[in-house]
Amino acid sequence: MVLDPPLPRPMVGRLAVIGIGLIGSSILRAADARQLAEVSVAYDAAPEVRARVAELGIADEVASSPAEAVRDADIIILCVPVGAMAAVAEAIAPHVKPGAIVSDVGSVKGAVLSALSTHLPAGVHIVPAHPVAGTEYSGPDAGFATLFKNRWCILTPPEGAEEGAVAALTALWTALGANVEIMTAEHHDLVLAITSHVPHLIAYNIVGTAADLEKVTSSEVIKYSAGGFRDFTRIAASDPTMWRDVFLNNREAVIEVLGRFTEDLIALQRAIRWEQGETLFNLFTRTRAIRRSIIEVGQETAAPDFGRERG
Ligand code: NAP
Numbered sequence: 001m002v003l004d005p006p007l008p009r010p011m012v013g014r015l016a017v018i019g020i021g022l023i024g025s026s027i028l029r030a031a032d033a034r035q036l037a038e039v040s041v042a043y044d045a046a047p048e049v050r051a052r053v054a055e056l057g058i059a060d061e062v063a064s065s066p067a068e069a070v071r072d073a074d075i076i077i078l079c080v081p082v083g084a085m086a087a088v089a090e091a092i093a094p095h096v097k098p099g100a101i102v103s104d105v106g107s108v109k110g111a112v113l114s115a116l117s118t119h120l121p122a123g124v125h126i127v128p129a130h131p132v133a134g135t136e137y138s139g140p141d142a143g144f145a146t147l148f149k150n151r152w153c154i155l156t157p158p159e160g161a162e163e164g165a166v167a168a169l170t171a172l173w174t175a176l177g178a179n180v181e182i183m184t185a186e187h188h189d190l191v192l193a194i195t196s197h198v199p200h201l202i203a204y205n206i207v208g209t210a211a212d213l214e215k216v217t218s219s220e221v222i223k224y225s226a227g228g229f230r231d232f233t234r235i236a237a238s239d240p241t242m243w244r245d246v247f248l249n250n251r252e253a254v255i256e257v258l259g260r261f262t263e264d265l266i267a268l269q270r271a272i273r274w275e276q277g278e279t280l281f282n283l284f285t286r287t288r289a290i291r292r293s294i295i296e297v298g299q300e301t302a303a304p305d306f307g308r309e310r311g
Pocket of ligand 1: 018019024087138
């Protein structure tokens with residue numbers, strides 16, 4: 001998969017990215033590949049990450065403080081875990097130039113919008129965003145330029161956000177390869193609770209349960225994992241800090257969806273107990289159709305076994 005060619009001239013003057021992990025480094029790589037910014041600046045709290053970013057050469061400048069990173073920046077994107085957004089917003093607040101756009105990539109939007117609005121001064125445009133793209137890997141080496149290609153990026157501008165700022169961020173994400181959709185932060189958090197947050201919780205739970213089962217030795221869990229367990233382990237290998245913060249910051253929507261999930265699970269348990277084969281068959285037929293429609297819209301591969309190579 002390749003990105004479109006570089007633009008004739010950069011669409012952003014100074015682009016500052018804070019938190020150079022999987023997502024931050026992918027933004028820098030994609031921006032570099034398409035020459036979207038005149039100057040890109042990177043900052044990460046960890047000195048070893050800053051050194052690695054300089055070594056990789058994915059940013060024009062590596063700043064040594066949040067203040068230095070955002071000075072004169074036109075667009076600032078916070079790519080830190082959701083729980084760190086408030087502290088970063090507070091640290092950059094006195095140094096952001098009036099009229100700059102401050103965005104983020106957090107997987108939860110309501111809590112981030114309130115953290116940014118609390119700390120950033122008036123005259124700064126807050127336009128939160130969430131690229132619905134990722135892998136189970138973390139850190140600056142995990143990123144790649146095509147991560148956002150043909151994936152959705154959801155913008156959740158607050159009421160009264162300036163149209164020009166929303167349009168500028170839409171243009172940036174489109175140039176990074178994504179398809180942009182706009183919705184409220186509240187709606188985003190409910191939709192993502194069902195499509196991402198609760199599925200991750202289920203994966204964490206089932207892998208934890210299997211590890212705790214006394215009768216199944218861990219070597220057997222690993223040996224026979226291709227039976228379905230393996231696919232849960234990929235999701236359950238996702239970054240613990242990121243996912244702790246997601247659940248702590250999207251509590252209401254996650255608890256709401258978990259309530260529905262638990263009821264449906266109990267109904268399935270009942271169907272199995274009472275040998276209601278038709279109930280099971282009908283559900284499994286419906287869910288199979290959902291997977292087919294995800295493949296049809298290009299959000300998943302149709303290759304058998306998720307495109308894994310067969311040995
Ligand atoms: P990551 O690979 O762990 O990178 C996060 C980086 O931010 C780390 O280098 C971390 O340093 C740094 N950081 C933490 N606190 C900081 C602070 N106060 N100031 C500056 N840097 C700080 O995480 P990621 O997967 O890129 O996720 C970043 C954000 O994207 C999260 O909000 C997440 O919800 C969102 N997101 C993730 C995915 C995904 O699939 N991974 C998808 C969409 C959106 P340390 O390691 O030293 O803490």
